[in-house]
Amino acid sequence: MKKVIGVLTLVLALTLGASAQKHKTDEVSFASSVKCGMCKKTVESNLGKEKGVQAVNVDLKDHTINVVYNPKKVSKDELKDKISKIGYDADEVVADQKAHDALPGCCQKTAKAHKD
């Protein structure tokens, strides 16, 4: 039983420790080729898993990707690069062609404007 409590405490400590890790964060917004809900999901779930990224929100009205990140772990340029590798433009950095072509049809740049 002691061991159980020990492990549970450890898990709890890890959880709290991780959420207490609030370093100084920066926020940045990139203009991008995002089109629809599918794009939003792709960008958010992929970019959200990258090192140093704390929150991602794709705004489909303004066609922007807004990122909250820890500048000690990742730079703005690296973020642009990562967005490009997912298949989307980020400001002046154009989407990686291969990644873009692999996106679903509705997320291709040639797709007509649509909402979902």
Place this chain on the structure above:
Amino acid sequence: MNRLIIAIFLFHSAAALSQNVKGKVADQTNSAIAGATVSWAGKPQTAVMTDENGMFSIARIPAEERLTFSFIGFKPDTLYASGDRFYVLIMKENTTDLQEVVVKSAGTALDKMSPIHTQIISSKELLKAACCNLSESFETNASISVGNTDAVTGSRQIQLLGMSGSYVQTTTENIPAIRGLGQTFGMNYIPGTWIQSIDIGKGVGSVVTGAENMVGQVNVELKKPDLPEKLLLNMYFNTFGRAEANLNIARKLKNQKWSYALLSHGSLLKSEIDQNDDGFRDLPKYQQINLLNRWKYSGERLMAQVGGRFLSEDRAGGQTGFKSNTSTPGLYGFQNNTKRYELFSKTALLFPEAPYRGLGLILNGTLHDSESWFGKTPYFGKQNTLYGNLIYQDIFGNTNHTYKTGLSFLNDVFDEQYGSIFLDRNEVVPGLFFEYNYKNTDKTSILLGLRNDFHNLYGNFFLPRVHIMQKLAANHTLRLSAGRGYRVPNPFAEGYGMLVSSRSVRILEDLRPEVSWTFGGSYVIDFLPNLSLSGEFYHTRFENQMISDMEHDGYLYFYNLEGKSRTNSALLELTYGPVNGWEFKAGYRYVNNKQTVGKPMGEKVLMDKMFLPQDRLLLNIGYSFPYDKWKLDGTLHVNGRQRIPVSHPIGDDMSYAEMTSQYAPTYINLNGQISRNYPKLEVYVGGENLTGFKMKNPVISASQPFGPEFDAGRIWGPVTGATVYTGFRYKIK
């Protein structure tokens, strides 16, 4: 799907043309909305759906003139439809809400529409237990428990509703998979990374898949050839020295109609693990190669799949240092070499003009060849199986009344030898089945099934079954089921773990098929979309059952039941989440399984089944950080006391009525896992049995394995202590 909606629509319009309100639903650009729900206010049971052109027709009901409209992504609307005209409703898009929609799904969900109480374990839930095969996939599940059959072979068996896994039909994509001689190690033959999802049906199953789903059905869906995941590489290591590698490849060919998948698995354990220093390996050394290749064709009128599978596994357990009976003759060894070859095909004819109609054919041929040695005693088992199932599906009048009917064929050729006992059997079983399903929107679903198997050896088996699902209120669902099932038992494959002993095996008579009736039901309350409470109760009784009797030390008897055998099981399960990344699950299960034993002494004594904890508690907590970057998961099992064999003096003359009972203590098992996700890579570290609890003397008389008291089949708890594992999954979509 659209065509189905049209079908429903057509029926409705034809049935009551004059008293119907008709109209059209469109969006602001005047494009038709298909699939929108139209119903009279406050009467959801009147609901109809719009067709491809946005058209609807709904029968008038007295005293209600307000029609309500709803569709995902649009604001619900209401309209006064008192007159006799054509109504057009323009629905407004609910843009603000849609922006906020984040798809979150729970790891386990109930199939809401199924008349059979069916739990679906998604791939997300399966990731919580990274290791390694089907036998380990139920770690976070309250209904199914998995345990070792003995301390030597590594064989694991599931248990559902307080009953052994042999009464549960295990299928892969509705093809019977783990049955007959394959049951011994079958749970180890389906690698975890091959699994897409698992459906657990509780209570008696559908007559369409056969007779053997007596108390439940576990259907495993494998990774599909035409899903986006093109490549998955998984490697796994644990502190015992177990290593696994899995590689799945799936690809669609250029013409988009053909796709293929290759699922491969290799694993081994080569180290000597003897944590309790009893001179016996706690885990057998083993190696397994497992390959599955299948091709899928999807056309408009034809869907087809063909594939093959190969499995080879070698196990060597027993005393440390054991190599083989010839090179280390003084040591007690356990060996098993199994080879399996399988070919399968699934074909379905579709009728695009009548989407409710279908004709399907499933064919499967399996060769199972296994050779085992328990010390100096050999056991050879061969089983050749041919299986075919032809299913025709159609409707009576409209899609509220559907039915499936067809023919099945099963041929099992068994050839077994244990020591000097020979068991040969050639079963030829043609069968007929018919299943009618009545559905009233999503409120009521009634399934009536009839099956008749014409068994060449055991005669006719008539199997009626009924399943009812009824929504009693918006969030309350009641399910009831009852039905008969049968199977032919295989004493050596099912009692395999008990053979690792000096027990003398006695089959007292010709073993007849096991025939059961299972009754039961469940009540589910969904308080919130992500908070639900489910209560279940099932009762099983046997007309005949194979009794495996190890009450007398030194003897293992198999005989037909004479008297009662009944099992009650209840489960209460609470699930909550996902909410803010948290998921919580708590389950309490009670079982009471009593069988009549005593035939060797001419007695009838009702006794609790051994190795079955009466109470079991499960707690599972998971937390995932935003975007699933990090995931934490912990599972706690509390296994209550269970009856275990008492050591009597060796001898077969003790009366059952005078036997005393002995119980194993309650123990706790804790598992935990942490994983880190990258866009294409997932890395995990976890621990199993973290409390480190293990049985003190899992092998009785370990120092004299050739002596009369040796027994490794009295296992009620873990044999090995804590283990830590790590691994990764790399995916390309």
